[in-house]
Amino acid sequence: MSEERTNTNQLINQSTIYQILENVTDPEIPVISVTDLGIVRDVLITDDFVEVIITPTYSGCPAMLEIEKDIHNALKKEGIDHFKITTVLSPAWTTEWMTEEGKQKLKAYGIAPPNPTNPEDIECPQCGSKNTQLLSEFGSTACKSLFKCNDCLEPFDYFKCH
Amino acid sequence: MKDQNLYNYVLQHADSSLILGQRLAEWCGHGPILEQDIAMSNISLDLIGQCRMWYQYAAEIQDEGKSEDEIVAFRDAWDYRNVQLVEQPNGDFAQTIFRQFLFDTYSVHFYEMLINSKDERLAAIAGKSHKEALYHVKWSGDWVIRLGDGTEESHDRMKAAIDELWSYSGELTKPNETETKAFEEGYGVNLAALKEKRDAKIREILTEATLEVPESTYTHEGGKDGRHTEHLGYILSDLQFLQRAYPGQEW
Missing domain, CATH: 3.30.300.130 (Fe-S cluster assembly (FSCA))
Structure with missing residues (x-):
């Protein structure tokens, strides 16, 4: 053995x-x-x-x-x-170490991936609209904040830039 | 003990993070709205995570084979070295916010400066914690503005919170012997420089919040050397109960 x-x-x-x-x-x-x-x-x-x-x-x-x-x-x-x-x-x-593949997986799962180039520009993972709004800086886990899509009206998690 | 002063310095910061984390955790399930309940629990977790990094280092410096848990659970109030501000009761939401704001405006600059510590471990803890402190100060600062520049009632409550807590603000930036020595030896932060940055930030936010910065510079002090208000004993009796009744538990 x-x-x-x-x-x-x-x-x-x-x-x-x-x-x-x-x-x-x-x-x-x-x-x-x-x-x-x-x-x-x-x-x-x-x-x-x-x-x-x-x-x-x-x-x-x-x-x-x-x-x-x-x-x-x-x-x-x-x-x-x-x-x-x-x-x-x-x-x-830092979230910059997250792989591209990882970001795509997050998105498919319904969590908006971190967007370091433009942190104000968060895309809804459900419908792709950029007309979104921050609901809370803090979300269900330390790494996420809570957003709402103003077009499809769904709430979603955003993986914060860190 | 390898270095008594370094140990005291580390313990001071560990204890302040722990006690504030414990205080904030008291809000869990009682927050004014769900999002803010979650925010306070998140910040509490960050603080408790940060204090663990400090305690682990403290245990290594102490070098007596004690774990981080033993350091937390088997010291009495007079051996705790947190500032008196963090042990003050939650009060209403305004009071919790203002206590947090006074701490965050300190800790965000503290960690920012500690990144340059010649002690590599302190620099690493600072690098990690600074990112989190940035979120915290944004949150508490936004709330100071929102409540101060809000309704008549929220404005009055913020004013009452300032009256209640202002005299606990100065201890954070007034060096004790441990901190003076830590700065001289190159691993601690220059609190005089920190105070300038912090005072400017407090002034900026309070002005935007239509609140006045109190003129009084009187401050309660002594927490960093083990002298505490009556509140700490009650916090510890909650916090330490499990470990004292059933020794050997882990985080």
């Missing part, structure tokens, strides 16, 4: 770890993965030891603990036993 594990471990490289992480999703927004969010800052491999470096989104985000557990379980499930997950604070996470 242990020999088998050593064999598997010899095949470990960064891309296999990233593939595993691509399937670990945010517990609050299950369509988007930790790699889409830009939480995973680096994967370091020395011999058969893996270090996954992550950074918190918001300092009080309760999902961070879950995310760490989920990464732990996903790695274990793929037979990776020698690893640690390190949290770094600096540089501070």
Whole structure:
């Protein structure tokens, strides 16, 4: 058994770890993965030891603990036993690290993705109208604020620029 | 203990964030409207998240094998080093807003300046927290304006809140020995420079809110050295109960 594990471990490289992480999703927004969010800052491999470096989104985000557990379980499930997950604070996470793919997934899910180029110009994820209005700076989770579309009249979440 | 002054400095900021976070959490489920209930819970969570970064660092500096939870739960009021402002009761919504505004105008500049600390860990905590403080001060500042420049009643309530809390404002920017030493050693913030920025911001917002900036410069002080108002004991009895009854719990 242990020999088998050593064999598997010899095949470990960064891309296999990233593939595993691509399937670990945010517990609050299950369509988007930790790699889409830009939480995973680096994967370091020395011999058969893996270090996954992550950074918190918001300092009080309760999902961070879950995310760490989920990464732990996903790695274990793929037979990776020698690893640690390190949290770094600096540089501070920014929504600029979110991938284009991640933004598209958010939109399809009904959450307007962060728009750093023009934070006033928020597009309704339901009907695409730009005639929208801020209802509250703070939303259902730390990362979101609440908007309303003045055309289709639907309320929606906006993933804040951070 | 590696560095007693650094430990005290870290603890002061940890305690202020924790106690204000706990105070704001008292609003959860009682906010005047749903959106503001959510806003206060969000800000409370940010503050509690921030204080954890501080406490984790405090535990490492202390180096006695104590966890962040033990530092929070097993100190009594006289060992808490938060400013007296944050332990003041919520009062009505105006009073909560003004307390928050006095704290946010301090913390947004504090973190902005602490990013240049020569202590890398403090700089990292500051970088993370500054982004959040920007949201907070926007929220509390907007509400000061909205209530001050609102109806007769909301204006009067803001005025009453200022009367109640103004004398707790100055402690934030008046350095104690710990802060003076921290600044001299290059890891702390220059509170004289911070005070200028903060005073300007307070003046700008209160003017827009059609409210007067009080002339009095008297301030209550001593919280940062462990002298507190009667309110802190009641907060701690709530906050620490679980850990004292069932030691070993984690956040």
